Amino acid sequence: MKTKIKSLLIFALIIFSVSLTKQLSAQQNQISFQVFYDQLSPYGQWVDYPEYGFVWIPDGGSDFIPYSTAGHWVLTDYGWTWVSDYDWGWAPFHYGRWDYDSFYGWFWVPDNEWGPAWVNWRQADGYYGWAPMHPGVSITITFHREYNERNDHWIFVRNRDLDRPHINLYFVNRSDHDRIIRNSKVIKNTYQDRNRNTTYVSGPDREDVRKATGRKVRPVAVKENSNPGQHLKNGRLQIYRPQVNNRNDNEQRITPSRVTNLKDLKESSERRNTNQPKNVNPSNTRKERKSNAVNPPRNSTKEQTRKNRTEKDKKRSE
Known part of the structure; x- marks a missing residue:
């Protein structure tokens, strides 16, 4: 009897130790967000944007478009996953959301949930297309008919070209987008990640x-990377994708070490592209990227907002 009780106690102790180890590992x-702030600072500007707080604007030039410039799609267990050629691609294409400002260009809003994209x-008949999901919008809302991204935010390719490694060379001319979108339907396939309690659009x-x-x-196997970065080789995507705590337990506001004033930031067309991809495809030259990328037109509402903000700043300084 004593031997049986002793065995049960040992078994319970082992179970407790394993559980504690998993909890400590998860915490480690x-x-x-400080990691985002520190890791992305060398590649762009952190600004305090009125609608979102701290957002990141990459030094990618005026022709930069998220999920379009310097990268391609691969299939993983989580669905179609964007593999970026940028050193910093592990973060802004898998956490958070992108939005567009007519003056500043594309900017990234951090969030704590990892996703394939x-x-x-x-x-549509013969086409696949994708567009960055708007900040603060759940995937269930994006499935509704009322939810629409601007037509010029979409990228389309022939369905036979989706898995091309040089996908930027196969983008459909933007003049065809209106016709394609009118005859298209939303793809509602999802993947439920039980380990992270998150659902992805696959x-x-x-x-x-x-x-x-x-x-x-x-499908490409996704493997955990211990340090910031990502690497695709031999059918394996090693990527840094830690759990992100969006709460600050120290009661001290976490901020980027360097924040650029919006008034000092140049228009996207005037900013230099100092942020080159690490693995530029041989055929993906700057000239070809520029010819394939199409910039969204100016948004008059946001432009007017920027002008009003500038006028208020001038009056305040007077």
Whole structure:
């Protein structure tokens, strides 16, 4: 009897130790927004944007478009996953959301949920398309008919070209977007990540892509990277994707070490592109990227807001 009780106690102790180890490991793998602030600072500007707080504007030049410039799609267990050629791509394409300002260009709003790519997907006869998901919008809302991204925020390719490594060379001319969108429907495929208690939009169905491309679509294995960065090699995507704690337990506001004043930031067309991808495709020259990327037109409402803000600043200084 004593031996049996002793065995049960040992077994319970082992279970407790394993559980405690997992909890400690999870805590150690957690980061705060400070990691985003520190890791992205060399590649762009942190600004205090009125609507969102601290946002990041990459030094990618006026032709930069998220989920379009310098990267491509691969299929993983989580769905279609964006693999960026930028050193910093592990963060802004897998956490948070992107928004567009007519003066400053594209900017990134941090968030704590990891995903294969925070985009909406559409399909039409012979086409697939995607667009950055708006900040603060859940994926269930994006499935509703009332939710619409601007037509000029979408990227479309022929469905046979979705898995191309040099996908930027296959973008459909933007003049065809209105026609394609009118005849398209939302792709509502999702993947539920039980480990992170998060649901992702997984994009086009694997079998549909296989039929369209005529090629086998082999999923890429996602492996944890211990340091910031990502690397795709031999059918494995090693990527840094820690749990992010969006609460500050120290009661001290976490901020970027260097914040640029919005008034001092130049218009996107005037800012230099000092942020080159680490793995530039041989055929993906600057000239070709520029010819394939299409900048959204100015948004008169946001432009007027910027002018009003500038006028208020002038009056305040007087």
